Each structure stands twice: as structure tokens, then as C-alpha cells.
Amino acid sequence: MLKIGVLGLQGAFREHKHSIESCGQEALIVKKKEQLDEVDGLIIPGGESTTMRRLIDRYDFFEALQEFGKSGKPIFGTCAGLILLASEINGQSHAHLGLMDMVVERNAFGRQRESFETKLEVKGVAEDFEAVFIRAPHIVNVKEDTEVLATYDGQIVAAQQGHYLAAAFHPELTDDHRLTQYFIELVKKSKLKLAAQ
Amino acid sequence: MSQIGTDRVKRGMAEMQKGGVIMDVVNAEQAKIAEEAGAVAVMALERVPADIRAAGGVARMADPTIVEEVMNAVSIPVMAKARIGHIVEARVLEAMGVDYIDESEVLTPADELYHINKRDYTVPFVCGCRNLGEAVRRIGEGASMLRTKGEPGTGNIVEAVRHMREVQKQIKEVTNMAEDELMVYAKENGASYEVLLEIRESGRLPVVNFAAGGIATPADAALMMQLGADGVFVGSGIFKSDNPERFARSIVEATTHYDDYKLIGELSKGLGTAMPGLEMSTLTDSDRMQDRSE
Numbered sequence: 339m340l341k342i343g344v345l346g347l348q349g350a351f352r353e354h355k356h357s358i359e360s361c362g363q364e365a366l367i368v369k370k371k372e373q374l375d376e377v378d379g380l381i382i383p384g385g386e387s388t389t390m391r392r393l394i395d396r397y398d399f400f401e402a403l404q405e406f407g408k409s410g411k412p413i414f415g416t417c418a419g420l421i422l423l424a425s426e427i428n429g430q431s432h433a434h435l436g437l438m439d440m441v442v443e444r445n446a447f448g449r450q451r452e453s454f455e456t457k458l459e460v461k462g463v464a465e466d467f468e469a470v471f472i473r474a475p476h477i478v479n480v481k482e483d484t485e486v487l488a489t490y491d492g493q494i495v496a497a498q499q500g501h502y503l504a505a506a507f508h509p510e511l512t513d514d515h516r517l518t519q520y521f522i523e524l525v526k527k528s529k530l531k532l533a534a535q
Numbered sequence: 536m537s538q539i540g541t542d543r544v545k546r547g548m549a550e551m552q553k554g555g556v557i558m559d560v561v562n563a564e565q566a567k568i569a570e571e572a573g574a575v576a577v578m579a580l581e582r583v584p585a586d587i588r589a590a591g592g593v594a595r596m597a598d599p600t601i602v603e604e605v606m607n608a609v610s611i612p613v614m615a616k617a618r619i620g621h622i623v624e625a626r627v628l629e630a631m632g633v634d635y636i637d638e639s640e641v642l643t644p645a646d647e648l649y650h651i652n653k654r655d656y657t658v659p660f661v662c663g664c665r666n667l668g669e670a671v672r673r674i675g676e677g678a679s680m681l682r683t684k685g686e687p688g689t690g691n692i693v694e695a696v697r698h699m700r701e702v703q704k705q706i707k708e709v710t711n712m713a714e715d716e717l718m719v720y721a722k723e724n725g726a727s728y729e730v731l732l733e734i735r736e737s738g739r740l741p742v743v744n745f746a747a748g749g750i751a752t753p754a755d756a757a758l759m760m761q762l763g764a765d766g767v768f769v770g771s772g773i774f775k776s777d778n779p780e781r782f783a784r785s786i787v788e789a790t791t792h793y794d795d796y797k798l799i800g801e802l803s804k805g806l807g808t809a810m811p812g813l814e815m816s817t818l819t820d821s822d823r824m825q826d827r828s829e
Contacts, residue, residue, distance in 0.1 A: 346554075347554070347791055348553070348554040348555050348575065348791065349550075349551055349552075349553060349554065349555075350547075350550045350553060351553075351554075352553070353550065369791075369792070384550075384551050385552075385554075385555070385575070386551065386552070386555065386575040386576070386611055386612075388570060388573075388610065388611055389573045389611070389787075392572075392573040392787075393573060393787075393788075393791055396788065417551070418551070444610060445610065448632075449612075449632045450548055450612060450634035450635065450659065451539065451629065451634075451657045451658050452539065453539065453544045453547075453548065454537040454538055454539045454544060455541055455543055456536065456537035456538070457536070470543050470544060470547050471544075472544060472548050472551060473548070473551075490537075508547060511543055511547045511550065512543070
């Protein structure tokens with residue numbers, strides 16, 4: 339069995355834990371950076387990206403998270419997690435972890451009253467994925483080695499660059515665990531690859 | 536085909552706030568201090584509850600200029616309060632693009648019988664509750680988030696503790712009930728049978744439940760988290776304290792690490808004076824905001 343961590347500083351981490359467990363794997367809520375050593379992959383959940391970043395700094399998580407990603411272990415960022423992964427944020431001089439080469443726009447669809455749910459085609463995952471967008475960001479552009487997995491209204495809303503996965507919506511808020519399962523497959527592959535090295 | 540204002544979208548918004556602190560602010564400067572300290576949202580108000588209490592008279596929705604000023608100052612979500620049952624104040628706040636409306640007993644109720652039918656709105660609502668009956672009635676009316684009522688503006692945690700304990704105790708009761716006992720429970724508590732059934736199946740409320748009303752220190756915030764709160768509202772506790780920046784930061788940290796006592800001890804060192812507190816027995820019946828409308 340794999341052990342997947344969920345960064346538990348703030349936000350919808352319990353729902354991700356539930357989703358991982360529904361896929362038959364073990365989940366660990368990561369509140370201290372030492373716990374990163376125990377997990378094979380990590381989900382950075384939705385929440386408030388500004389708040390999460392402050393807590394990341396205060397608990398000295400920043401470098402540990404970057405090292406985790408650079409060691410080849412997969413990271414999946416949803417909504418705020420996607421913003422934390424991006425190398426550039428429109429209108430802000432500083433990005434956060436900068437692990438994925440992409441430019442993102444915060445609150446790209448508007449305020450809460452414009453938040454919505456829809457059925458999305460997510461490449462390699464599902465043709466009718468139930469996607470819940472809450473004050474969601476979108477990806478403005480990606481590098482050549484990044485695969486666009488889903489678009490909505492012409493905007494990129496899910497992408498993958500090697501072992502990094504990002505979604506602007508919230509797979510943890512529905513009973514549709516197919517995207518979580520997709521991430522678990524990614525973690526499986528990386529674990530085999532890292533073990534062979 | 537996409538849909539706005541669904542239960543999942545409205546309740547989901549509150550899910551994203553979990554483990555966080557929502558702070559009352561009265562201007563852009565305070566909103567920035569709150570955001571900087573790590574608040575997950577701010578509540579834009581004309582006066583914090585302690586000042587509303589002191590001023591007396593009728594408390595209404597804030598001047599839209601203040602709400603707008605706060606919305607322009609921060610990128611985190613902005614909430615605002617409407618009077619209980621005041622359909623138009625709520626519509627005005629929705630039209631302004633406020634992210635969450637608190638149908639709040641801190642303001643003077645506009646309707647002593649009916650709450651707003653919150654299902655009609657695209658914007659989600661948070662409401663206060665003192666027990667499971669109130670919680671379930673508000674969910675029935677379409678609230679997407681709950682909070683304890685506590686006793687706002689007192690800096691005294693005792694009522695918030697009472698309300699959180701009561702709700703948790705009743706959830707346990709319902710969870711252990713046979714299905715045929717549930718209808719009588721629904722009748723006695725004025726609570727929707729369907730929502731109770733859902734609680735019985737899942738063992739928890741279908742929406743998040745924050746603590747509010749009397750939180751003044753990092754230890755207060757951590758206490759409420761330990762009692763099962765999903766997050767914390769701090770009203771007067773921050774900007775009525777000696778050192779708002781430090782109080783704000785420390786309360787955020789204590790909420791995240793509510794079971795790290797050494798850390799809470801560190802956070803509490805030399806913090807300065809908390810907001811002035813009020814003892815419950817000094818309040819008259821008409822001073823008690825929590826008793827407004829159930």
C-alpha cells in the first residue's frame with residue numbers, strides 16, 4: 339500500500355484524506371515537515387493560498403516541500419494548491435513553491451457568487467468529471483513539456499508536468515475519486531522508479 | 536452546462552475555510568493586518584460587537600462604502616453581516632459581490648419570527664446556533680455554514696463553549712438513536728427529520744461549524760478547536776486587544792496547532808492585555824444577543 343500525505347495546515351485536507359482512503363490507500367495529514375519523509379506523494383489541498391503560504395513559512399515547510407518535489411516524489415495541487423505550485427502568479431511579484439512551470443491567475447472566474455460546478459473532460463481520467471470550482475484560479479500558460487489535461491471556457495484548468503499534477507477545481511468535494519486514483523497511479527510509478535535508482 | 540449557487544459550491548466554499556480564522560474588521564487597514572496575519576477571510580463591519588454593545592440602539596448592515604473598501608483591500612474572501620430576516624440587506628450584500636453573508640444576531644433582528652430563505656440566494660450564508668435544533672433549522676433554510684452564537688463582544692468564552700458542547704452532545708445522541716426515535720426528536724427540537732437522518736448516517740453536521748462569540752486569546756481559539764470546531768471567528772478579540780498584529784498571528788497559529796501546548800504557551804508569552812471581558816451575570820436579558828431569534 340502507498341502512503342499519501344495531505345498538507346494539513348489549513349483547508350479541505352480531511353476530504354482529500356477520505357478520497358485517498360476511498361481509493362484503498364493510506365493517507366497521512368502532514369502538519370510537521372518531518373512527516374514528509376514518511377509519504378510517497380503529497381496533495382496540497384484547497385484553502386486560502388495566502389494563509390497556507392504564511393503557515394508554510396512559519397513552520398519552515400518551504401524548503402522541505404521544494405526538496406520533496408525535486409526528489410521526484412509526486413505532488414498534486416488543487417485550487418490553492420495549484421497556486422502554491424506555480425512558478426508565476428499574475429499581478430504578484432513573488433510566486434510560492436515554483437515547482438511547476440506555469441503562469442496562474444487567482445480568482446480567475448470571479449468572486450464566490452460566480453463559483454460553479456460543471457462536467458469536464460479530463461484527459462486520461464474521465465469524459466464527464468464532476469468539477470466544483472470555488473473562487474478558482476486558472477492556468478494562463480504552460481511550458482512545452484506540460485500536458486494540458488482539461489480546459490473550461492477556453493482556459494486551462496488541469497495540467498501535468500512530469501510528476502506534478504494541478505487542478506483548479508476540487509475533486510475532493512465529490513464522490514468522484516477518478517482524479518485522485520490518477521494521482522495514485524502517478525505515485526505508484528514514481529515509487530517504483532525511485533526504488534530502482 | 537455549468538451551475539452556480541449549488542449546495543456543493545456554497546458549502547464547499549466554507550470547507551476551504553476550515554482550520555482557519557475569520558476576523559472582524561472595520562476598515563481597509565485592519566483588513567490588511569488580518570490578511571497579513573493569515574486570516575482565511577474577513578468580516579467587514581461598521582463596528583465590532585463590543586462597540587455595538589457599548590453603543591446600544593439599532594445595529595444594521597454596515598455602510599456599503601466600508602464593505603467595498605475592505606473588498607478592494609484584500610484578496611481573501613470578504614463576509615458581511617445582514618440583520619436576521621432582512622431580505623433586502625442580504626440582497627444588497629449579494630449584489631455587491633460579498634463572498635459570504637452572516638445572518639447575524641449581533642445586529643438587531645429585522646424579523647423576530649422568520650429567518651431569510653437562504654436557498655433563494657447564490658451567495659452562501661453562515662448562521663449562529665446554540666443547539667442542534669437551531670443548527671438543523673438554519674440548514675433547512677439553506678445555511679451553508681454554521682457557527683456557535685456564543686455571546687458576542689464579551690471576550691468571555693463560556694457561552695461559545697456551552698453551545699459547541701451542546702451541539703456535539705446532541706449529534707452523539709442522534710447518531711445513537713434508532714430511526715423510529717428520530718421523528719419524536721425532530722418534533723421536540725423543531726428540527727427537520729430529513730436533515731437529522733443525514734446527521735445520524737454520517738455522524739456529523741452536513742456543513743462546517745465554526746466557533747464564534749467570546750474568543751479573546753490563542754488558548755480560547757485552541758479550546759474551541761479541541762471541542763470540535765472546524766475553525767474560529769474572532770470578533771472584537773483582535774482589534775480590541777493591546778497588540779492586534781500579534782494577537783491576530785498568535786490566534787491563527789493556535790488554531791492550526793490546537794494540540795501543541797508548548798507552542799500555545801510560547802504564543803501567549805507577553806502578548807499584552809486581551810480585550811476587556813464581561814461576566815455573563817452582569818448582562819441583562821436584553822443584553823444577551825444569543826437569545827435573539829431562534
